[in-house]
Amino acid sequence: MNSAQMLLAAPEFWVLVMTCVIMIVDLFLREERRGIIHMLAMLTVIFAAIITLRGGYLLDSVPAATAFKDSFIRDAMGDVLKVFAFLLMGLIFIYSKFYLRNFNMFRADFFTLSLFSLLGVMLLISANSMLMIYLGLELISLSVYALVAFDRDSGRGSESAMKYFVLGSMASGMLLYGMSMLYGATGSLLLPDIAEAIRTQGTDDILLVFGLVFVVVGIAFKFGVVPFHMWIPDVYEGAPPAVTLFIASVPKLAAFAMAYRFLSSGLGDLHVHWESMLASLALISIVVGNLAAIMQKNIKRMLAYSTISHMGFVMLGLLPNTAFGFGAAMYYVIVYGLMTVAAFGMVILLSTRGVEAEYLDDFKGLNQRNPFYAAIMGLVMFSMAGVPPMVGFFAKLMVLQAVIEAGMMWLAIIAVVFAVIGAFYYLRVIKYMYFDEPESEVAIQAPVDFGAALTLNGIMILGLGIFSSSLIAICMASFGL
């Protein structure tokens, strides 16, 4: 192992070291100085972003390189995803600090667990072998199981953590099972070697296709697409919003990377098989997600079903197995992360001391109480519905273009029709905020950093739409377009 190879994983090492530092520092801190932990966590993500960008894979188009016997890959796509994971993480830390303080849960475990999970996300993004994929996946999952039950006294939290744990373990088991079949069929754990082996021995091997099915199940579970979505609404609802913020956003970036690396780099030759699997997953996710979201009264559950339909759109981008499609799906996943974080940031903002703003009714008359935050939530909702000029529209546009280019016009038409049906429940949130009278007159107060982060978040959702050129170019460039 030479140092140049170690340097490839510099961001990962930095996050690992800092997480351990935070754990140790916490032991010596008095209760009232916990703020330091938050600052350290922020520093961790900020410097991780700087270290990642300094690598030059993103900005100076340094060619991709591998380390640790080829099981770790550093490339432009991975760096884009990581930088956005850090950005989202920074926003999440700011939003969650406010929540944790409000609900007397401000403990260092939240930050260490989130950072460990972030480390898992980074590993999964850079995974080039099935072993690394599994390691990253489990590191994310185990930290998240603990995070969901972070509010120790909450029955709902524990219940959903348990549910998540059982289902998650089953999905991991399936994935592992699939991996073992692929290993048996090809004799390698490394994705490029698997691709090579499939190319030489052909794709007829029944073992390969069986393995593929289980791998797709594992990926689908990570995305939370129908029919592997059962955990999403319960976990979103049961976990504290600060944790939901995280679960809903950052791991999806890793899920995208996992899908791309596994399906395209590793099993690209099996495209004919997985294309139809992803198409059906995408289709039922968009249908079920949008229809079920209409019936929700709880905003967290509504956003959960909205996530399901969004992930269906990401699947649409993945399924043509074209560079353009992957670029579109990556753009979608990043944009989705930004929107979701903002939406849950609003949920946290409206949660007053000890009472979570869980129901859509809590948004009633927000425009009367605080027109500025109402406008931000409005931007987020219109963006999720895919109304231009918000960034969510461009994400949908690109995914649709990828699907139409692949000749699946019918899929695109069904997707847009359900996007219109889905627009209804986003509009309903706007209706509560703008057309109804407020039920509570409590002034909305937020610390300066929270307000600034949410404002920035809102500006990104509008600004990345109006000036959408650069982010689209970055995503496309990651796939050589």
Add this chain to the structure above:
Amino acid sequence: MMMNGTMNGFLLSILIWLPILGAVAVVMAGAQRPAMAKGLALVISVATFLLGLPLFFSFDTSTAAMQFVESRPWIETFNIHYYLGVDGFSAPLILLTMFFGILVVIAGWRSIQKNVNQYMAAFLVMEGLMIGVFSALDGLLFYVFFEAMLIPMFLVIGIWGGPRRVYATIKFFLYTFLGSVFMLIGLIYLYIQSGTWDILAWHEMPLGLTSQKWLFLGFLAAFAVKVPMFPVHTWLPDAHVEAPTGGSVILAAIMLKIGGYGFIRFSLPITPDASAALDWLVIGLSLIAVVYIGFVALAQQDMKKLIAYSSISHMGFVTLGLFVAFAIYRKTGGVSGAALGVEGAMVQMISHGFISGALFLTVGVLYDRVHSRMIKDYGGVANTMPWFAMFAVFFLMANSGLPGTSGFVGEFMVILSAFQANFWFAFLAALTLILGAAYSLWLAKRVIFGAVANREVQNLQDINAREALLLGILAFAILFIGLWPQPLVDMMHVSVDHLLQHIIQAKVI
């Protein structure tokens, strides 16, 4: 000259962004300072109008080429451009938009009490976006403006509307959204086929008949909802009834025109062969709108609903005028008769903009005083509001197509043109002269004339100077176009010829 040249290079951008950025300033004025918000909104809308006057005075009526063109890359990866320009079709509609931009600010001066800053800002944003729709020459840019426009309108109806506003506004949004996503699919398809989003390049692009037909239906889904054509018109009466006066005015005067404009900019030139093959569909639906909706209007109890149905009926003339061109060409082998139809459709759009806007404003005047839109709550208004009655009767006359008003010109041109295509088209379309007169004048009889109906009417105050100014300007505009439509027709004449020459050339591959 140099100055003028550079200025013209940015003119359309200024007209789009001045109101939108101005809206930010208006919102910032805060809900506590309504006077400031209103003043600022008025200044911005007047400034936009004045800056936009070169669109009329410097407009070159001798060319069908795009003018005031502005183009820069927007999203390079997909060859999407921020590409603006106007021709004889869009320039008059932009002028109309800017004109109503001022009127709605004045119209909302007193009647809006809640969140005045947001109300004014919403209308300014809408004005900018509508100018964007009329000037966009890039397919995606058009779609962005076309959809974004829904947001402020959705809020205007939902926040300041009547009792069933939530139902009406969500219906309005979802109807339009559903129509336009099919167009989006069509636009993406065109991009994949051609590698460009340039609408003018799409005009020249050869396309197979089957794909033309699908594209035509996609465009039809978007624009038929917007016009609105029978049978997708049902959102309009709801939206009109619940919208505040300003919302109704913009909806009727400008937004419906976007549907007609869409046919001119997209359906006819991009899919001419499909338009020729499916013209029976559009003509049939237009005639149903003209006749059947005319009868529906006759049966209304609510003044705003009556005007809404009358709008649908009148917009039927626009689509009829545009699509009889093919029948005329098949019959006579020439396009001179067809030019009359297309020009008539354009004149009808502008004229209907003024007349329907004026009618909604007159209803707004009554509603502000009595807070009822029901015909039965009125009667004998002329006794207490003589000035108002004069305007109202004049506008209703114009609505029924009285010669000398703008309402006559467009309808007459379209009917003349329809005669050349088919006697029965013209016959059915001409029924509107009877129907329109029936529901308009019967409305005048029930509301304006007769004995004073009740105490509320007894206590009515006549219009004040602000309202007189509003209605006076509109009355002048309607008379002006009615008596001297030449400047308007000159503006579009070359563009119409160009369009017709283009659409009769088959582009099937």
